[in-house]
Amino acid sequence: MSRHADQHPSLLAWLDSRPLSPRGADASAEHVYTCTTTAPPTAAAHITAAPAPFPSEHEQAAHELDLAVALVLNAPSAGQALDLLANSEQIHPEGALVFACLLFVAGRPDAAEFWWQFAAGSGSTTGAYLLHLHHLCHGETRDAAHWRGQAERLAAKPRGRRTGTCRPVLSDAVRRDILARCHVGLHPRLPVALEAVINRLTVGCDDDFGEIPQPCNSLARELVDR
Template sequence: MSADRDRPPPACAPAHVRTAELGPLPRCALPEPAPDPFDRQLSITFEAFLATHARKWLTYAYLHTGSEAAAREVTRAAYGQLGRLWPHALRQASVEAYAWSVLKERVVEWLYDHHQPTALTETAAFAVVTHALLRECQQQFAMLESQLGLYAAIARLPERQCDVIVLRHVIGYSDAQIGSLLGVDEVTVRSYASRGKRKLAAALGIDQGNTRGNLTMWHTRPADRRETVETLLSAAAAVSGIDDLAGFCDLDDAGALSGLGASLHTGARAAGGPPTAVRPVRADQGAPSTYPSARDEATHELQLACALVVNAAAAAASLERLVDDHHIDPEGALVFACLLHITGRTDAAHFWWHFGAGAGSRTAAYCLYLSHRRNGEYRDAAYWREQAAHAPDEERRSVAAFDEKQLLPDAARHNLLVQWHSGLAPTLPAVLENVINRLVVDSDDEDFGEIPRPSPTLVQDLGRAE
């Protein structure tokens, strides 16, 4: 109200007119508005979400910023943004995954603004040393060097594997909770954890700790103590109680999560339509974004990119070259990856985008940038954005500007763009999706899981599936 009271009169009004000279206006006796049950329901769900995740998210922010004050700032900003967008978040396929991307966005923004890399290694090392000093445990000191190396190796893992290991073994989320945060099932979480442990074992030169595994290399410590990735991660869990650090357990009481109730009302007003919050301009961005979060923006742009790729005149010819030629065709890999993404096979799409990007497709690299950004994996996203900006090493052979053979029937191609313009995720008709479902899966990649392979007749099958 103070802003309205201090605002100057409109230009069309005489300069001598002032609010005070107008005198008091009559007040209408209006009844007090009744509490909105919808607002109350939103508040209850948001408070429950805070109660479930607040402590662990503060820990995550502290691990990466290395500062209690920064952890308060980042977590408060994340929950403030989430509170304003809560009705929108509730409409997402996974509330937890959407909220997790908001937290990671805030962490990365804080690191960027302070010109600082992640402090994961240093923060965890401080916790380990403090734990050893407090306990004065000879065995703990014997493991100290290996634990410090463990955290450095964790920080070098692919971002999703790094998150799974940290959330699981350092912060203490269950596999089911991690799956909700990352938008995947528990089997996929265990797969990410297993892959991460194998890479940690290779990096540290020790056994993974799985008696059924094939690794036989041991790292021997005093008193013939044999360390494995599992024992180091168990020790990490034992010292991961960062709440024990001075003042950290008081973060909530210091006001990290106070004053968020009002932000819910702003978000609730937009419940009937898409949020219109404008994200601020950053030094590495050209213009402010009208999307409420980086996840929303990347999701929408990736959907459009995939729809445009499969709608391109040369899409069918590119996919045929991928199947028929005896050498790599990056554009065909791009087309196939976009088809897989549209049909919900995200990990398999990543494999083929990597295939295309490695062969020189900058569009495939850009799709990887958007996909990682959508998942809150900003370190990987930055890498692929840089690759997308680089010119290819050699000029690829040109393709015809127009090809009479279209990859998809006209109605399906048109509907992809109509769905996108309507704010919906583009999907294929069931008959076309069944063509993709019937593709042979002849490999189980360590990093990407089951990978469908394009059949020799894929283009013809898609074209005649009406």
């Protein structure tokens, strides 16, 4: 694990324990972990906030969204979650969350929003809270409040014991670079070679979000091998 990742041990431990089997109708929801500079849901635990406040609420929310995305992608079991999303016939909200974060760092925020909504609608508290930050950084306060409320409701639900296998979604070097960029205030991006993998994915069309990439069966393997 990288030095930057060690600064957020509680979140990374939580992400490592997410369920890696498809969620059924009676499955329980996740806890959400957020930065402390924007008030989190009441049931949430905290991670370290940005070192210093940004000039505006919008900029602060954007930075916190970048950091949260980086931490999701740094989770040890993110690769397995993505693989289950692509290769399971059942809904897998954790995999949708990881895929959305990949699209975000590949410069596809609209498609990321679509998959965050998919994850949140399937029970992902973190997906709902990332949507809260996403709308907040664009000044869309009504939508931000809606998704914050969704995150609070999901975080209040009990959850069962979660298990997972350690399989990262990106190489150590790429994950270190993404976290390092966040810690100096830069927007996280994938290397060009990995963006090319994302850009080759089959896309569907959505009236609200436009082109929506779909995960392929080999995506998790292609990303970590590059």
